[in-house]
Amino acid sequence: MIEMFGVSKYYDKNVEALKDINIKIDKGEFVFIVGPSGAGKSTFIKMLYREVLPSTGRVVVNGWDVTKMKRRQIPRLRRSIGVVFQDYHLLPDRTVSENVAFAMRVVEAAPRDIKTKVPKLLDMVGLSHRKDYIVSKLSGGEKQRAAIARALVNQPSLLITDEPTGNLDPETSQEIMELLQKINLQGTTVIMATHDREIVDRLKQRVVRIDDGQIVRDMVRGGYGYEV
Numbered sequence: 279m280i281e282m283f284g285v286s287k288y289y290d291k292n293v294e295a296l297k298d299i300n301i302k303i304d305k306g307e308f309v310f311i312v313g314p315s316g317a318g319k320s321t322f323i324k325m326l327y328r329e330v331l332p333s334t335g336r337v338v339v340n341g342w343d344v345t346k347m348k349r350r351q352i353p354r355l356r357r358s359i360g361v362v363f364q365d366y367h368l369l370p371d372r373t374v375s376e377n378v379a380f381a382m383r384v385v386e387a388a389p390r391d392i393k394t395k396v397p398k399l400l401d402m403v404g405l406s407h408r409k410d411y412i413v414s415k416l417s418g419g420e421k422q423r424a425a426i427a428r429a430l431v432n433q434p435s436l437l438i439t440d441e442p443t444g445n446l447d448p449e450t451s452q453e454i455m456e457l458l459q460k461i462n463l464q465g466t467t468v469i470m471a472t473h474d475r476e477i478v479d480r481l482k483q484r485v486v487r488i489d490d491g492q493i494v495r496d497m498v499r500g501g502y503g504y505e506v
């Protein structure tokens with residue numbers, strides 16, 4: 279599903295954000311990416327949906343070599359990936375339903391499909407009762423559920439998330455993690471960059487630690503590890 283071979287990223291001559299990254303992530307895995315601030319986690323994540331291109335090496339995601347793909351092929355790659363951010367990236371003055379429907383319209387889904395699918399997605403993330411709420415009036419946890427529903431509109435095989443619990447209290451974070459685990463159990467690969475030691479230690483999933491641009495640890499049922 280995901281392979282990186284000898285991947286490095288220089289933002290400029292002096293900033294080497296990633297150094298010789300080699301990794302393989304199989305379909306259906308749940309993987310935490312941890313490490314200190316500035317270690318390269320976001321750069322790693324952004325390469326998976328071709329927001330950032332490597333300076334050297336090869337990145338293969340869902341069968342596409344993202345380093346070689348043509349610009350017109352990028353939308354197809356991105357449709358196979360759901361992305362969830364710390365700060366939600368929702369349309370704040372639209373309702374929850376409109377936000378999810380909008381993501382389907384962008385990919386030219388049929389109106390009939392949008393009508394049947396949006397309620398299903400909101401049910402899946404536990405947000406049916408808020409479907410007509412304006413996003414700006416939602417709690418942080420509800421916003422993140424809406425963002426997750428939107429990320430799932432194309433039934434992605436891969437869900438990538440960068441600090442999804444970064445703005446949430448511990449209890450709400452736990453609820454979001456339960457939702458991500460549920461999505462993973464349904465077969466979606468989940469990759470999550472996080473600083474949240476408690477969550478990582480509790481879930482006992484694969485933990486990849488990046489430090490100063492390098493993978494320094496990769497454990498199958500890992501914990502957060504030593505302090506940053």
Ligand SMILES: Nc1ncnc2c1ncn2[C@@H]1O[C@H](COP(=O)(O)OP(=O)(O)OP(=O)(O)O)[C@@H](O)[C@H]1O
Pocket residue numbers: 289290293294295313314315316317318319320321322
């Ligand atoms: N667009 C950019 N231009 C120049 N340098 C960048 C850019 N993006 C990131 N960097 C640098 O690359 C390094 C890795 O950054 P990255 O955002 O990947 O780290 P991170 O582990 O996600 O950090 P954090 O946990 O603080 O989000 C840092 O030194 C950062 O300053």
